[in-house]
Amino acid sequence: MTTPVLSVENLSVDYEVGAGVFHAVSDISLVIPPGRVVGIVGETGCGKSTLAQAIPRLLPEPPARIRSGKVIFQGTDLVPVPKAKLPMVRGTGIGMIFQEPLNSLNPAFRIYDQIAEAVQMRHWREDGILPSFHPGPAPFDYSRRPITMPSTADVLSRPVMPGTAKDVMAARRVRTRTDLRDEVLDYLRLVRINDPETILSLYPHELSGGMRQRIMIAMALSAKPALLIADEPTSALDVTIQAQVLTLMKELIDEVSASILYISHDLGVVAETADDLGVMYAGRLVEFGPVAEIFQTPRHPYTKSLLRSIPTRYKSDWPMPTIPGSVPNLSQLPAGCRFHPRCSLARPVCTQEPPPALRVIETTVGATTSHHAACHYAEEVPGLP
Amino acid sequence: MGRNLEDLLIFIGKRFLQLLPVLFGIILLMFLVTHVFPLNPCPRWYPKASQQVLANCEAQFSQPVLTQFWTYFTKLLAGNWGASQFGQPVYPVITERFPATLELVLASMFLMIFIGIPLGVIGAQYAGRWADHLVRVLYLSGWSIPTYVGAIVAAVFLAPVVGLPAGHEYSTTSPPFAQVTHMSVVDAILAGNFPYTVDALEHLILPAGVLAFIEMGNATRMTRSAMLEVMPLEYVKSARMKGLSNFIVMYKHALRNALITATTVLGVTAGGLLAGTVVIEEVFSWPGIGAYAFAALGGGGEPNFDGAIAVVIVFALGVVIANLIADILYGVLDPRVDWR
Ligand SMILES: Nc1ncnc2c1ncn2[C@@H]1O[C@H](COP(=O)(O)OP(=O)(O)O)[C@@H](O)[C@H]1O
Ligand code: SF4
Ligand SMILES: [Mg+2]
Numbered sequence: 001m002t003t004p005v006l007s008v009e010n011l012s013v014d015y016e017v018g019a020g021v022f023h024a025v026s027d028i029s030l031v032i033p034p035g036r037v038v039g040i041v042g043e044t045g046c047g048k049s050t051l052a053q054a055i056p057r058l059l060p061e062p063p064a065r066i067r068s069g070k071v072i073f074q075g076t077d078l079v080p081v082p083k084a085k086l087p088m089v090r091g092t093g094i095g096m097i098f099q100e101p102l103n104s105l106n107p108a109f110r111i112y113d114q115i116a117e118a119v120q121m122r123h124w125r126e127d128g129i130l131p132s133f134h135p136g137p138a139p140f141d142y143s144r145r146p147i148t149m150p151s152t153a154d155v156l157s158r159p160v161m162p163g164t165a166k167d168v169m170a171a172r173r174v175r176t177r178t179d180l181r182d183e184v185l186d187y188l189r190l191v192r193i194n195d196p197e198t199i200l201s202l203y204p205h206e207l208s209g210g211m212r213q214r215i216m217i218a219m220a221l222s223a224k225p226a227l228l229i230a231d232e233p234t235s236a237l238d239v240t241i242q243a244q245v246l247t248l249m250k251e252l253i254d255e256v257s258a259s260i261l262y263i264s265h266d267l268g269v270v271a272e273t274a275d276d277l278g279v280m281y282a283g284r285l286v287e288f289g290p291v292a293e294i295f296q297t298p299r300h301p302y303t304k305s306l307l308r309s310i311p312t313r314y315k316s317d318w319p320m321p322t323i324p325g326s327v328p329n330l331s332q333l334p335a336g337c338r339f340h341p342r343c344s345l346a347r348p349v350c351t352q353e354p355p356p357a358l359r360v361i362e363t364t365v366g367a368t369t370s371h372h373a374a375c376h377y378a379e380e381v382p383g384l385p
Numbered sequence: 386m387g388r389n390l391e392d393l394l395i396f397i398g399k400r401f402l403q404l405l406p407v408l409f410g411i412i413l414l415m416f417l418v419t420h421v422f423p424l425n426p427c428p429r430w431y432p433k434a435s436q437q438v439l440a441n442c443e444a445q446f447s448q449p450v451l452t453q454f455w456t457y458f459t460k461l462l463a464g465n466w467g468a469s470q471f472g473q474p475v476y477p478v479i480t481e482r483f484p485a486t487l488e489l490v491l492a493s494m495f496l497m498i499f500i501g502i503p504l505g506v507i508g509a510q511y512a513g514r515w516a517d518h519l520v521r522v523l524y525l526s527g528w529s530i531p532t533y534v535g536a537i538v539a540a541v542f543l544a545p546v547v548g549l550p551a552g553h554e555y556s557t558t559s560p561p562f563a564q565v566t567h568m569s570v571v572d573a574i575l576a577g578n579f580p581y582t583v584d585a586l587e588h589l590i591l592p593a594g595v596l597a598f599i600e601m602g603n604a605t606r607m608t609r610s611a612m613l614e615v616m617p618l619e620y621v622k623s624a625r626m627k628g629l630s631n632f633i634v635m636y637k638h639a640l641r642n643a644l645i646t647a648t649t650v651l652g653v654t655a656g657g658l659l660a661g662t663v664v665i666e667e668v669f670s671w672p673g674i675g676a677y678a679f680a681a682l683g684g685g686g687e688p689n690f691d692g693a694i695a696v697v698i699v700f701a702l703g704v705v706i707a708n709l710i711a712d713i714l715y716g717v718l719d720p721r722v723d724w725r
Pocket of ligand 1: 015044045049051063
């Protein structure tokens with residue numbers, strides 16, 4: 001049994017704004033074992049990005065506030081970590097790909113400088129010039145090497161300049177400018193950019209959305225993160241480009257076999273990429289389990305209706321089922337189960353008693369993840385039409 | 386897309402050409418405001434002048450307006466900017482005094498950039514919290530204090546407390562080196578005279594500081610609002626996700642973009658700074674054109690009409706050039722601007 005790369009325990013995040021308190025993430029628990037891809041699906045506005053950004057503590061605090069819970073990354077809870085120490089966790093620790101490729105690259109800097117900065121940061125950490133979590137193995141080797149993760153508590157308390165100044169200088173001398181450039185080119189080739197030399201000196205606005213997203217992916221991978229969070233990496237792109245980037249993501253996931261949190265509002269996309277699947281509804285994780293199992297026997301009425309709404313090639317004469325009702329306002333959530341106004345299974349108890357939050361105790365890479373659903377009547381869901 | 390050196394020269398050249406009609410317009414306006422009167426202005430312009438001078442003046446005013454303007458314009462271009470009431474030509478005085486004003490304005494701009502902009506970043510970073518309010522109180526107090534009050538408070542009360550001189554460029558009236566540029570610090574550096582460099586800097590701090598304090602609000606406020614626009618954008622988050630420190634994220638990634646919009650205040654600020662020199666230079670006995678304008682406007686007795694007009698033209702030129710620089714900076718800072 002391996003220690004999970006990330007385990008989120010009962011995490012709740014609110015946005016406190018003038019209009020009220022928005023419970024964007026409520027009592028979410030999930031585990032990502034090494035080398036596993038965990039997908040999260042949910043409608044727009046259900047709190048997926050909030051969850052993604054709460055993990056590396058990227059949310060603007062305020063208005064966001066982590067009300068309770070733990071985000072245990074490689075053994076250390078990140079929630080109490082002071083802000084000044086968070087840069088150590090990011091980069092080689094946690095990397096992220098954002099939804100909006102138009103804005104996720106800095107418009108004022110050349111592509112080369114932006115990727116080289118990420119590579120340089122990793123070099124400095126590997127050389128011990130910058131304090132960091134211990135750099136994980138190279139992304140290609142996650143599955144092949146036994147992963148020995150140091151305790152992050154040790155790493156966080158490590159002095160800023162380990163080793164003598166002489167060691168540091170020696171390490172620095174090893175890296176030359178051309179090394180850095182070659183490495184940047186390698187990562188651009190990794191994301192299937194054919195002649196990367198030509199784009200090095202370009203600015204983001206000179207590139208298409210798909211190209212920018214590839215560069216964003218290259219940038220995230222070039223830091224060799226132990227955990228990669230992909231927040232809807234294809235959603236904002238044109239449909240054809242979306243397919244290309246999705247293919248790239250799938251290939252990379254196979255090659256890299258890193259621990260990945262893959263977020264999407266599209267069940268089909270997650271089905272193709274993830275090993276485990278979490279379904280979010282109105283800030284809660286309503287179902288969690290292995291992808292194949294959830295697709296076969298969903299245990300939450302919401303998941304069931306989501307699955308029904310995927311258009312199927314073979315049943316094109318099906319009327320597109322829509323879920324009646326609308327997503328609740330996150331500042332005025334219904335009492336009891338948040339899904340009850342729209343649930344065909346709902347009984348009186350559902351309007352009073354919230355179903356217990358699903359709790360993922362432990363999963364291992366070898367064994368299948370256990371299947372959980374936050375519903376009073378989970379057993380009856382397979383019988384739904 | 387053109388963004389190589391040649392394109393940049395074309396870009397700057399174009400802006401410069403666009404500036405010429407603006408300058409012409411300003412001079413025309415200045416002329417119309419000061420030279421087109423329904424009544425004969427000569428006795429007021431030259432109250433103690435001889436009969437001969439008055440006759441010349443009146444002969445000039447009896448000509449058609451366009452002819453008058455042409456005469457005025459060609460004289461202006463030839464460096465004949467008129468003379469004071471005592472017959473002292475204006476142009477040489479302006480060229481000798483202008484560098485001192487430029488030095489003062491550049492020093493205040495330096496302070497505004499290295500104090501005002503970081504204050505704006507702090508205000509944005511702690512928006513709505515006490516640090517932000519403190520920054521706001523600071524720049525609003527600068528803004529709301531009348532220039533002469535700020536200058537007098539600094540010169541009379543602050544100067545003895547902090548031990549800084551509150552007047553003139555140097556402690557001695559005639560420093561032992563040539564006044565090549567007429568900028569006190571630059572001249573001292575050129576002469577290789579270290580004690581005088583320090584002395585000149587000490588004399589510069591208070592007037593430049595007061596001027597910067599009064600005008601700093603522009604820079605701080607623009608930086609703050611531009612930062613607030615930039616900070617929620619995803620590239621700031623991607624920079625954070627590289628593991629960069631908060632300082633690098635803020636001052637390299639966010640501020641670099643916020644500055645693109647913040648440069649536009651440069652033009653506005655230049656106007657304020659130049660206007661401020663009139664009072665500041667008078668209070669701090671700074672030998673620039675601001676003090677000259679004060680005297681020319683009758684601050685020291687008789688008004689010097691040609692001198693006042695000359696200062697107005699120089700100030701207008703300064704504002705227009707500052708806007709030109711802001712424009713060019715904008716083009717250079719924003720890679721999305723095509724230089725062609
Ligand atoms: N910066 C913010 N300030 C206030 N509320 C926010 C902010 N960002 C998100 N929210 C709220 O949190 C909810 C979840 O947003 P988000 O996590 O972006 O959802 P998703 O990624 O699933 O579309 C939204 O409904 C929105 O109301
Ligand atoms: S708890 Fe009740 S309302 Fe909620 S999903 Fe289950 S059956 Fe439906
Ligand atoms: Mg989102």
